[in-house]
Amino acid sequence: MQNVTSLPNMTSTLQLTGFHIGKFPSGWEYPRHHHHLFELLCCLGGEVEQEINRTTVILRPGDWLLINAGERHKSANTSPADYEFINVHFDLDDLEIRSLLGAAPYRLVPAAEAAGSERLGRYIQELRELTEHVPEGGAAGAGTPLEDKLLLQANILLIIREMLALIRVQGEAALDAVSVTxxxxxxxxxxxxxxxxxxxxxxxxxxxxxxxxxxxxxxxxxxxxxxxxxxxxxxxxxxxxxxxxxxxxxxxxxxxxxxxxxxxxxxxxxxxxxxxxxxxxxxxxxxxxxxxxxxxxxxxxxxxxxx
Structure with missing residues (x-):
């Protein structure tokens, strides 16, 4: 007796136009801007002040921040220590995923909540290992093996997946303000x-x-x-x-x-x-x-x- 499970057809495009791991010194700032991409930030060390539509959010180690596409925001390191970070600008054309990602101007996932996902730590470590060979201030470009590029994209997708799960867990209260009838x-x-x-x-x-x-x-x-x-x-x-x-x-x-x-x-x-x-x-x-x-x-x- 044959037993075959069919998965749904999936055609979805991931656009990555900015992925950075690094640090900025005290006093660094980036002026107010907006773009038609989602932005995902993780604070790895120090802290950073993010102003999103005049609302100020402070990111500290382990905190994650998802900024919706089109939202005006600016960044500043007002602390005495270096701000260490992961930053990803991305877009996905899956409507259901976009609907959840874009349900609010921004979504903050505090370190305590992010710690509930053991996978996130593994994905971050793998991203760091994938970029270890890139010179400081350089870019992972033509010299990066094809399989590493695919692994990089896979890790970004897995991180987005974990963010979606954590956003859902935040509860209906966080969604009430932006829900539609x-x-x-x-x-x-x-x-x-x-x-x-x-x-x-x-x-x-x-x-x-x-x-x-x-x-x-x-x-x-x-x-x-x-x-x-x-x-x-x-x-x-x-x-x-x-x-x-x-x-x-x-x-x-x-x-x-x-x-x-x-x-x-x-x-x-x-x-x-x-x-x-x-x-x-x-x-x-x-x-x-x-x-x-x-x-x-x-x-x-x-x-x-x-x-």
Whole structure:
């Protein structure tokens, strides 16, 4: 008797545009800024003052801080000791993960709570070992073995996973202030469904808002609050995910993929795909596509089912 367990199909992109382990002396500061990435900080030694939207948070050894994308913040080491840290700027296109990560302007996980995860200590130690060979002030670049780069990304994902678990454990009280009503959540899901079904038809947030008897501003704010990204960002991420699937899993030419995703031309699609990934569509395609590839378009069967 055969016993087979099937796991869900998962296509998710991790973007790491900044990862640092180091220290800053007393008096160091970084001016107020914002970016469209999540920022995860761990204080390894000393302390640092983080000001997020005029709210001041002090990080001490063992504390973790997750700052939501788009939040204005600045940093300063006002203590006499060096501030030692791990800092990661990242993004993920998984909507459920983004919804939890972006549920509040920031989430502080104190050292006492972080200590409840034995895995975090192991992941940090492995990150330190992976970066030991990098000269002080240098960067882990072309000289880093491929397997170490993969291990680095894996550790970052595992740390994010632990942060998600710790945020959940913080309890419903921390989420009450940012929760949405069931009717608002239903409206956001309806917006998402309309955007998802209109990926190839140039559906606009203005038309969706009109269909739901909402202003464009209301529609955008509601969607962003529930999903952690704007409708425009959502459409871009969905198109990127489908583009990757079609490039890897089908025989479709780039021109047809561009048409199915609603781009004006293959060249327009190619430019946008390169902006998204740093690669051209043809470079992203596997060099030797085997018999496992099909002409069925991933996601096409979802048109009659909720996303």
């Amino acid at each position: 069931p009717s608002a959540a239903d409206a956001a899901h309806a917006i998402e469904e309309r955007l998802s079904l209109g990926l190839s038809d140039h559906v606009s947030i203005a038309s969706v808002a009109k269909e739901m008897n909402m202003s464009r501003s209301q529609c955008t704010k509601l969607f962003t609050k529930v999903y952690g990204l704007s409708p425009r960002q959502y459409v871009s991420r969905r198109k990127l995910m489908l583009a990757k699937e079609m490039l890897v899993k089908t025989y479709l030419p780039v021109s047809e993929i561009a048409e199915r995703l609603g781009f004006q031309s293959a060249s327009h699609f190619s430019r946008q795909f390169r902006r998204w990934t740093g690669y051209s569509p043809t470079a992203f395609k596997p060099r030797h596509q085997g018999n496992a590839l099909v002409s069925h378009v991933p996601g096409e069967d979802r048109k009659n089912a909720p996303y």
